[in-house]
Amino acid sequence: MSDKISNYPGTPLSEKEIRDGNVLSIHDQMPGDFSWDTGVAIGRYLAGLKEGVILGSHCTHCRRTVVPPRNVCEWCFRPMDSFIPLRDTGTVNTFSLCYVTWDVQRIKEPETPAVIEIDGASPLHGIMHKLGEVDPQQISIGMRVKAVWKPAAKREGAITDILYFKPIQE
């Protein structure tokens, strides 16, 4: 049917017309501010980071040591109340090279998110962070890394008290 119609009635829309406000829409921005209570386990974890220590918690039932620490073992549903300092070294479990930023800008030097299994924690327990002081092309699964901390005076009890993890030779 459409091939029998040479001219369609109506007015075509361009991106410019939307940009110039010729097409009506309502814009609004949300005042959504939150302040999350960190609680017992994550509160201690963050306090530990401020001191330059990575804390895990231990389940006496399944004998796992997990990081970040929590007050319940998700496998046993038992309370966890022993907090243990772990080392600040570990092994890259997985990583990616991310070529778009948080606010969707394309970048040439990729971001390097990685999960680092922390020494002293049970297998598959690690910290989600970034890698640094490394050529992104040289990163590999299984790579040994160590935390690079902010100077003590600048730490504030946040995951960003660790700047990144860097490769180490052993």
Place this chain on the structure above:
Amino acid sequence: MSDRVAIIGVGWSGFRPITPEFSYKELMYEAARRAYSDAGVDPRRDVESFITVAEDFHEGTSIFDEYTPDQLGAVLKPMHTIAGDGLHGLATAYMLVKTGQFSIVALEGHSKASNMLTHAGITAYAQDPVLNRPLRLNTHFVAGMEMNRYLYDTGTTPEQCAQVVVKNRRNALDNPSAPYGAELSLDEVLSGPHLSWPLGMRETAEHVDGAITLVIANEEKALALSNYPIWILGIGWSNDSPALENRDWSSANYIKDAARFAYRQAGIHHSYQAIDFAEVDDLYAYRELQSLEALGFFKPGEAGQVTEEGLTHRDGAFPVNVSGGSLGMGNLLDANGLARALEVVLQLRGTAGPRQLDEVSIGLAQSWRGVPTASGAVAILGN
């Protein structure tokens, strides 16, 4: 084969205006642990499906389901969140059990209202973005307008609404989990500042933090596990058109409809005769009166009178919100309906302590999703 569904365990954490000592996950864990212990179940072994009621904007986290399994014992099990009130969650749990696929289901709801720093701004996001939000009104205005029209149509007085506050906050003194217990005079309530006239600030429930977990089971498991299973005799929910421009402001028709739905299942024809006591929405004091009328317990305009006469007091013929209601216990956001159901369960079990009612066998819990919504739910429970 009988296929009744029962609540076999309850647990809660709170309720306090602020809870800096616990994260929301830790609040949930405390409530869940208590509920599982109460029901005599191990969530890892026995509970087959899990539900939370949560609104992403209240949590500050989208896809909130993702953050719930660990602290409920639900890892590698069916788990989902519904954006609704706690009684919508109870209806969902009831239906899951009714499918025959799940014999034991856990239901959780919580509030970390204290972590919302811009509560008014977040609540305003429930307003229509094109027609209402540009007017930049605090969402409580919806309750002010509803109260005004309700009083106008029914002849209910501001004093009668204030009586609800006096009653519920007095009731809360006997509920150790209720932070807003108080002996107030009618004048003290009426002399408070207005929030959105004719609605006063002292007629509005304050926010609290807390978590509630219920364990729901089929008849076979309920009878095997529990000494006092509380049966879900009927549960209904309904939604009116949300438009502020053309809703019925005075009669909460969605509550009427949800009640009809629940009464039909429970085989109830005369709600006032059949039901011994009720826990109803009182996020704003007038809502208790409006809800009691929508539930068919009283005719329009009568609820205020009988409240003044003491009929709905704890020692009256038809006790309402013996727990203290939301005015006494606080506004638990999505968990409000669970707080209402929790009290009905405790009363029907005979474990409500100093506020225990004598000889109750059927109780009603009703909830509303708060301003600006026109949605609510009703559950009828029996021992």
